[in-house]
Amino acid sequence: MKKILMLGTGGTIACKRSDQGLKPLLTSDEILSYVPEAASFCQADSLQILNIDSTNMQPNHWLAMAEAIETHYNDYDGFVICHGTDTMAYTASALSYLIQNSEKPIVITGAQRPIDMENTDARTNLSDSLRFASQEKAHGVTIVFDGKVIAGTRGKKERSKSYNAFSSINFPYIATVQDGQVVFYLDDKASCPRQVKFFKTLNPRVALMKLIPSMGSNVLDYLAEHYDAVIIESFGVGGLPSYDTGDFYKAVEAWISHGKIVVMATQVTNEGSNMSVYEVGHSIKKELGLLEAYDMTLEATVTKLMWILGQTRDGEEIRELFYQTINRDILWQV
Missing domain, CATH: 3.40.50.40 (Rossmann fold)
Known part of the structure; x- marks a missing residue:
């Protein structure tokens, strides 16, 4: 059974209602507790890095995520990052450059509604992400959202409210996840370099x-x-x-x-x-x-x-x- 580390960074998936509107308050442990079915196909641990609205995401946060993955890279078979949707495409792209040639999957996911709501896409997105990260064919940085697996550099948020918020731009979907089944459209892990490279500097100017x-x-x-x-x-x-x-x-x-x-x-x-x-x-x-x-x-x-x-x-x-x-x-x- 694959070992997956889920990293919490905040976003809608971690939100609860407050007097000022939705605010990220749930911990990574609490988020993970909403998908108990994941225990049937992976061993998942959680780690809280941040707990912010993704509107406040900055390059130093991307560096912190990459550093956390590097620290735990040899201990896990894959990684899932829970993230707000508004800047998710930027984070997925940034991590694609900060962590290159990873033979292990690094999945970014989130939700349009908080995970503690009755009607939410959060539980499905998180379960799908953990399932995809547990696949032998999975590798590199991807976005998993609404049953679609998107290359980390090709994702774009195109809808502000709908569950099918993300599209793959100018590139096909890597795979789909439906009813607990992962169907790969691109299976190229064998041809990719296996020596992961971590980078530690960004110029935000x-x-x-x-x-x-x-x-x-x-x-x-x-x-x-x-x-x-x-x-x-x-x-x-x-x-x-x-x-x-x-x-x-x-x-x-x-x-x-x-x-x-x-x-x-x-x-x-x-x-x-x-x-x-x-x-x-x-x-x-x-x-x-x-x-x-x-x-x-x-x-x-x-x-x-x-x-x-x-x-x-x-x-x-x-x-x-x-x-x-x-x-x-x-x-x-x-």
Whole structure:
């Protein structure tokens, strides 16, 4: 029987009602007690790391989770992290970079309603996560939610209230869990490296700028004073406004001349970017050498940059690491 460590971090799954609204109050032991059926297929222990609303999640919390897993890595066959849904995709992506090549499963799950409510998805999600973490074929960082198993770098919360809150973006589901049965669609554990790597540094100085029509480039000038990298969420397949002043070109050129990183992404959830299609993207990418997110999710792009800038500031190394596929994060590029 597999030994699984469940780590509590808070979130809706751990909430109870208070005068100010739902608040994470349940301990990891209390959460685990709601799924007694798990004892039939695994031996589960629990460990409380945090107990916060996931809106308050920060990079130092991701480092704490990775450290806890590293400390107990040799003692357990798999790990399940109970987490709030609002920033779950960021955490799953961050852990994909902080813990690489894990032959053991590291599952992130949560719920849209607290586990102590009568009508809740929490008990099913937690039971499914423990079951998936107990599978011989399971490995690496994943999200398990509403019966779907999603690669840690491909998850995105697309619904704020429904139980089917998460989707896998630009990548198929790894597996499904239904009626106590796990069906794998991707079975590649045998081909993956078996030497787990833990990383201990992140650089949180990564900004996101969402373009809107008529936005001025002075926003980029301001961000340059406070951040080492910026992700520009552009329209469609990607491009920058080519106003008569040429201000956006000059602002990006200034970023790059100061050794800072600029990544172009798209506001469109599915199918990714391709700056080579239109003149507004092709020329500026060719001339300035911007990085492009392609089919990566926004959450993966943000956390990958934090991880990369925590390891190096060399421009060529940054480019090489950014386009290196890690936990299925980027598969298409031009």
